[in-house]
Amino acid sequence: MAILPITYLSSSTKVMSSWRTSKPVIDYSKCTRCAICWKFCPDVAIDLVVDPNLNAPSERFRVLEAPSIDYDHCKGCGICGTECPFGAIEMVREEI
Amino acid sequence: MPITIPREEYMQKGHTACAGCGATLSMRYVLKGMGPKTAVTVPACCWSVIPGEFPYTALDVPLLYTTFASAGASISGLREGLDSQGKEDYNVVAFAGDGGTADIGLQGLSAAMERGHNVLYIMYDNEAYMNTGIQRSGSTPYGAWTTTTPVGLKRDYKREKKKYVADLMMAQNVPYVATATVAYPEDLERKISTAKSIKGPKFIQILSPCPPGWYYNSADTIKVSRLAVETRVFPLYEFKNGKLTLFKPAKKPNITEYLSLQGRFGHLKEDEIKEVEAAVAERWESLLRKEQN
Numbered sequence: 001m002a003i004l005p006i007t008y009l010s011s012s013t014k015v016m017s018s019w020r021t022s023k024p025v026i027d028y029s030k031c032t033r034c035a036i037c038w039k040f041c042p043d044v045a046i047d048l049v050v051d052p053n054l055n056a057p058s059e060r061f062r063v064l065e066a067p068s069i070d071y072d073h074c075k076g077c078g079i080c081g082t083e084c085p086f087g088a089i090e091m092v093r094e095e096i
Numbered sequence: 097m098p099i100t101i102p103r104e105e106y107m108q109k110g111h112t113a114c115a116g117c118g119a120t121l122s123m124r125y126v127l128k129g130m131g132p133k134t135a136v137t138v139p140a141c142c143w144s145v146i147p148g149e150f151p152y153t154a155l156d157v158p159l160l161y162t163t164f165a166s167a168g169a170s171i172s173g174l175r176e177g178l179d180s181q182g183k184e185d186y187n188v189v190a191f192a193g194d195g196g197t198a199d200i201g202l203q204g205l206s207a208a209m210e211r212g213h214n215v216l217y218i219m220y221d222n223e224a225y226m227n228t229g230i231q232r233s234g235s236t237p238y239g240a241w242t243t244t245t246p247v248g249l250k251r252d253y254k255r256e257k258k259k260y261v262a263d264l265m266m267a268q269n270v271p272y273v274a275t276a277t278v279a280y281p282e283d284l285e286r287k288i289s290t291a292k293s294i295k296g297p298k299f300i301q302i303l304s305p306c307p308p309g310w311y312y313n314s315a316d317t318i319k320v321s322r323l324a325v326e327t328r329v330f331p332l333y334e335f336k337n338g339k340l341t342l343f344k345p346a347k348k349p350n351i352t353e354y355l356s357l358q359g360r361f362g363h364l365k366e367d368e369i370k371e372v373e374a375a376v377a378e379r380w381e382s383l384l385r386k387e388q389n
Contacts, residue, residue, distance in 0.1 A: 011110035011147065011154040019115065035099055039281050040318050042120040044109045073109035077116030077307075078315030091315075 012073070016043070020076035022091040024069055028055035030088035033064040037080035037089060045074040101285050102128045111154035113146045116314025118304030118321065120146060121278040122220045123155075123191060126302075129288025130216070132157060134187045135174055139167040139201060141193030142227040143220075167192040168204030171215040179214075187292060190217045194235035195225040198259050205261075209270045209297040216291050216298045219261055222306040230309045234259040237329070239372050241311075241360040253363060257375060262301040266335045271296040273335040277303040279321035280332070283343075287334065294336075303330045311359025323354040328380045333387075340387045351376060 024037075038046045048065040056062045067080075081089040106127035113120045119142050127134065135158045138144050144161055147154040162170040167190040175188045192201055197219040205217055224242050225231040232242040237258045241247050245254040265273045272294045276284040284302065291298040305321050307314040324330040325345055332343040351373045355361040364372070 008151045008153045010108050010156075011112075011152045012108040014110035014148065014152065016110055038099075039101065040121070040278075042113065042117050042124070042317070043111070043115075044105055044107060044124065070109065075115035077317070078313070079116055079317055082315040083318050 015072045016075055017072055020074060020094055022076050022078065022093045023071065023074065024076070024078070024080050024089045025092050026067060026069065027088045027090065028066065029057060030086050031061075031066060032057060032086055032088075033061055033066050034085070035065070035067065036083055036085065037067050040079050040083050042077065042079065043073050043075050045070040045072075046080065100282055101125070102131075104128065104132075106132060106134075106156045108154045108156065110148070110152075111146045112148050113142070114306075114308055114314070116307045116317045117142075117146075118278050118306060118317050119143060119193075119220045119222060121281075121317075122218070122284075122302045122304045125278070125281050125284045126189065126191065126218055126288055127155070127157065129285045130187050130189060130292055133185055134158075134189055135160065135178070137162055137167055137170045137174065137188070137190045139170075139190075139192050139196040140164040140227070141191075141196050141220075142222070143191055143193070145227060164196055164200045166204050167196055167201050168206070168208035168217065171217065172208045172211060172213045175213045175215050184214075188213075188215045190215065192217070192219055193225075193227070194219060194221045194223060194261075195231075195233040198234035198261050202261075202264075205299075206264075206268065209265060209268055209299065212296055214295050214297070216288075216300065219299070219301045220304040221301055222304045222309060223258075224306075224309055226306050226309040235261065237372075238375055239361055239364050239368060241363060242309075247363045251363070260379075262299065262333075262335075265299040266340070269338070270299050271336070272298040273300075275301045275303070275330065275332050277321045277325055277330060277332065278305070279318045279325065283332070290334075290336070309360070311362070312357050316357055320354070320357055323349060323357065327351045327354045328376050329354055331380060331383055333383065340383070342383050342387045 107124045137160045171190045231244045274287045334341045
């Protein structure tokens with residue numbers, strides 16, 4: 001039988017949060033669920049989830065998929081904050 | 097707004113790229129476009145450290161590390177090996193930086209394209225040898241600061257113009273040549289899907305902004321990438337069946353908006369900015385002429 005090299009671990013098991021100096025915080029009352037932040041995240045740290053309990057600009061947005069930040073893998077580059085067309089993402093300085 | 101980009105992620109979280117890296121976004125969209133039946137070859141470049149140290153890997157597809165000069169040779173070998181096993185439905189992709197493409201790997205690339213293997217060669221262009229510490233490459237633009245073209249008192253910035261590898265590939269009549277950038281992910285993903293549907297050699301050059309190398313705030317990666325296209329510094333085009341299609345952006349911001357965001361152009365004086373502007377305009381005109389012919 002052939003020997004298959006399967007000795008690898010997915011990098012998603014690593015925690016990268018110590019790289020961050022500021023963290024993005026989403027204000028869901030401004031978020032229109034456009035997913036632009038999801039598109040431009042280089043760390044794949046934004047997931048799209050349906051959560052009716054999240055705040056929304058109006059009722060019809062509640063059923064849509066909303067971005068949720070994975071703070072274990074976000075490196076705090078701030079691209080989502082710059083690209084959000086509605087100013088719904090604010091970069092907050094990390095404190096120890 | 098419906099999402100037209102595939103949802104599946106083949107590049108995982110937890111990779112070791114710098115914050116705001118453009119090359120990781122390029123890889124993310126390339127793999128979204130190519131799908132799971134893909135083998136990726138990486139020569140020495142930033143992506144040879146981004147997947148993480150052994151035993152970690154950030155990609156869900158097979159990844160082969162190769163030497164600096166042999167990205168082109170390795171995809172040729174992989175392709176022929178897979179074909180001889182009857183695995184013709186697998187895609188073979190080389191993911192090389194600009195040093196491994198424009199300078200060191202150029203002969204391997206040119207030979208692989210000439211032999212006509214069914215492969216896709218991606219050049220992610222961060223405009224210098226970023227992995228080893230920002231040394232100038234053939235793809236570094238005119239006027240840029242790098243560690244081997246330090247400005248200093250002699251104003252020793254890069255005096256040579258950028259080498260356009262995509263133009264070289266057009267001259268070689270590669271069946272599909274395109275340029276793309278990370279600010280337009282739908283366009284990038286569409287170009288990858290188009291390349292996937294074509295049998296034969298394909299070449300795509302992706303401008304991938306680099307926050308530490310270009311000296312800008314990591315939050316501005318997409319902004320810089322978009323400005324590069326809008327100011328015509330990095331024209332987006334597609335070359336298919338011998339026909340060139342050039343993307344003409346609606347807005348034309350002043351070139352200083354692009355240059356002033358980046359510290360590597362911070363030393364340029366007004367007359368030097370004019371020179372950069374003239375070179376950009378000249379290239380744009382020559383591409384327009386090529387499109388009409």
